[in-house]
Amino acid sequence: QITLKESGPTLVKPTQTLTLTCTFSGFSLSTSGVGVGWIRQPPGKALEWLALIYWDDDKRYSPSLKSRLTITKDTSKNQVVLTMTNMDPVDTATYYCAHRNIAAAGTVAFDYWGQGTLVTVSS
Amino acid sequence: DIVMTQTPLSSPVTLGQPASISCRSSQSLVHSDGNTYLSWLQQRPGQPPRLLIYKISNRFSGVPDRFSGSGAGTDFTLKISRVEAEDVGVYYCMQTTQFPLTFGPGTKVDIK
Numbered sequence: 401q402i403t404l405k406e407s408g409p410t411l412v413k414p415t416q417t418l419t420l421t422c423t424f425s426g427f428s429l430s431t432s433g434v435g436v437g438w439i440r441q442p443p444g445k446a447l448e449w450l451a452l453i454y455w456d457d458d459k460r461y462s463p464s465l466k467s468r469l470t471i472t473k474d475t476s477k478n479q480v481v482l483t484m485t486n487m488d489p490v491d492t493a494t495y496y497c498a499h500r501n502i503a504a505a506g507t508v509a510f511d512y513w514g515q516g517t518l519v520t521v522s523s
Numbered sequence: 524d525i526v527m528t529q530t531p532l533s534s535p536v537t538l539g540q541p542a543s544i545s546c547r548s549s550q551s552l553v554h555s556d557g558n559t560y561l562s563w564l565q566q567r568p569g570q571p572p573r574l575l576i577y578k579i580s581n582r583f584s585g586v587p588d589r590f591s592g593s594g595a596g597t598d599f600t601l602k603i604s605r606v607e608a609e610d611v612g613v614y615y616c617m618q619t620t621q622f623p624l625t626f627g628p629g630t631k632v633d634i635k
Contacts, residue, residue, distance in 0.1 A: 439572075446615070446626055446627070446628050446629050447564075447572065447615055447617075447626040449623060449624040449625065449626065452624070460622050460623075461623075462623050463524070463623055496571055496572070500619070507562070507577040507578070507581070508558070508577065508619050509562035509577040509578075509583075509619055510562075510564075510617070510619075511574045511577070511583060512574075513571040513572055513573070513574075514571065516571050
C-alpha cells in the first residue's frame with residue numbers, strides 16, 4: 401500500500417525559503433522507474449507541476465520556477481525534500497507530493513498522492 | 524510547453540445521466556516509445572487529486588467502470604456513463620509525455 405504525506409510550515413514570510421518534506425511508504429525510491437513529484441494548487445485554482453526526482457537522482461523542474469526550486473531525496477529515510485526560495489504571496493497554495501512509475505508496467509502518471517499541505521505566504 | 528485545454532469548464536449533470544469532458548493538447552502526446560501519456564484525475568471537494576485513467580484509456584485500480592477514456596494524438600475524452608452523487612468534483616487531464624508536465628484547467632462537474 402503506497403502512501404505519501406507532506407509536512408512543513410503552514411506560514412512563511414515573503415522572501416523566506418520554504419522547505420517541504422514528503423515522507424512515503426509502500427515503495428522504494430531506489431527501485432528502477434520510480435519517481436516522486438511535487439505539484440501545487442493555489443486556492444480555487446488548477447494544479448501546477450513543480451518538480452520531480454527519479455530513482456537514479458535524475459531531477460526535472462518546471463522551467464518557470466527552476467531558479468527557485470531544489471528537489472532532493474533521502475532513500476534511507478523514504479523522504480523527498482523540496483525547497484523553494486524567495487517565497488511570495490502568489491506562492492500561497494496547497495502543495496502535494498505524488499508517486500510516479502515510468503517502468504514498463506507503470507502508469508507513468510501521478511498515481512498516488514499525499515493529502516497535501518497548505519502553505520500561506522504572508523507577513 | 525504543451526498547453527492542455529478542457530471543455531466544458533463547468534458541467535451540470537443529472538444523476539444517472541452521462542457526462543463527457545473533452546481535453547485537447549497543443550501538440551501530439553505520442554511519446555517516442557509509441558505510448559500516449561494522457562491521464563485523467565478527479566478531485567472531490569476538499570480532497571487531493573485521484574488518478575482515474577492513465578495512458579488514455581486504462582482505468583486505475585479501484586476506479587468504477589462507469590469511467591472511460593478515449594482519444595488519440597491531441598484529442599481526448601473522459602466519459603461517465605451514469606453520473607452518481609460521489610462523482611461531483613473537478614476533473615483534470617494531464618500530460619506526462621513531455622517535460623514540463625502540464626495539467627488542463629479543470630472541469631467542474633456538479634449536479635443539476
